[in-house]
């Protein structure tokens with residue numbers, strides 16, 4: 391055990407501050423506080439931000455006029471967590487983080503990904519994209535960063551990429567589990583849910599579940615609030631106020647590096663000595679460069695990616711119940727919006743509808759320079775988002791199972807669908823209900839909806855692309871842009887939400903897969919929903935329902 395960690399454990403209660411709520415912060419105030427103090431997250435509905443402050447920090451801020459209350463709930467959770475981590479040595483080998491049966495350890499995460507690659511050899515490939523700082527230093531505990539690539543190797547079709555990276559910040563427990571479960575869901579469901587199965591034929595989904603394994607191992611060993619990587623040369627001794635060594639990997643990217651981050655090595659938002667100084671940062675940056683097309687000049691901040699750009703990057707963090715998008719590393723107001731700002735907002739608000747998160751940029755948390763999301767969008771022009779999931783670093787398993795996982799699962803499934811045209815198709819209608827039956831022929835009924843946007847209290851851009859659904863398009867066996875057989879039907883009663891009842895031609899094959907798309911009155915088709923029909927329908931009138 392490192393000397394400083396031993397010192398921390400010998401002085402429980404004496405070296406940490408406590409979680410507090412700072413109320414009614416302006417965005418600029420929040421941005422300034424984030425650079426100086428240990429920012430945990432925010433509750434935008436209740437109007438407070440959570441920081442960990444010691445008594446001196448708190449009284450200083452109170453004298454400056456900030457309204458601060460002790461966060462009793464999170465303080466209690468933290469005390470419980472510390473008790474659990476003190477028992478950690480007794481629980482080694484459980485495969486989950488002490489106190490949290492729902493969150494796999496680094497080793498268990500990697501074992502799961504390896505098991506998936508072994509169980510689905512044609513659909514999942516596990517590879518290593520680079521070493522951690524500890525591995526580079528030759529430490530026995532050092533890891534390499536793994537990525538599981540999910541796609542059907544036998545599919546000849548182009549595959550638009552979705553990359554999901556989690557646990558870049560070690561203490562954000564829920565994020566790695568979301569990424570791991572998403573991989574499990576895709577592979578387990580591909581053969582039984584045609585609306586997931588087609589994604590493996592036409593998408594390439596890259597899961598980096600543990601982007602900072604060195605840091606996460608420290609969390610597992612009892613340094614529960616560890617955030618950064620484990621670069622021992624940065625703040626080598628820790629500063630005995632709950633801050634551990636390391637560099638903030640989400641301030642270390644080479645894009646918009648240097649501002650809205652800290653130059654203090656002991657800060658939780660220490661950006662590192664130079665851009666992309668850390669092996670974990672380089673591993674992910676090089677990997678993204680190998681996956682994404684180059685669709686934007688990285689040398690400027692004004693050129694948009696083309697509307698037809700493909701690819702999505704999602705960086706999973708916690709906690710604030712927010713979806714954030716570029717530029718994360720520029721302050722100011724709308725003049726510093728990303729050139730694809732409005733389209734980024736549209737897809738972001740589709741996510742927001744599913745996870746009930748606020749969606750925006752500068753309005754929400756204030757800027758952060760050198761983030762992975764700005765790198766992905768800035769370098770490659772892909773649609774890139776930070777999901778600040780949940781309401782806690784140490785999110786309870788009960789709330790994780792009830793809300794954090796299912797809500798973000800649905801948002802990630804939408805991301806997989808949207809990865810081919812993320813700046814276009816999310817503006818079109820969604821298919822919210824779809825049934826196939828045999829009734830005088832193969833009959834499709836359901837509902838298309840162009841109203842499913844949510845943004846929280848954000849005011850701009852002011853309008854969502856809500857318009858009337860006017861047309862349904864059906865493609866046989868392939869997405870419409872690849873299919874040789876397609877049918878178009880006008881919607882009987884156009885509306886922002888419209889029901890449809892379509893009888894397909896009688897001479898269609900006895901079984902197949904139908905890609906169903908709705909088109910709005912601007913001519914924009916939305917994301918496809920996919921259903922299978924079989925000769926069972928013809929023979930028996932069997933009805934398949936996917937509400």
Ligand SMILES: [Zn+2]
Nearest residue numbers: 559562707708
């Ligand atoms: Zn984070």
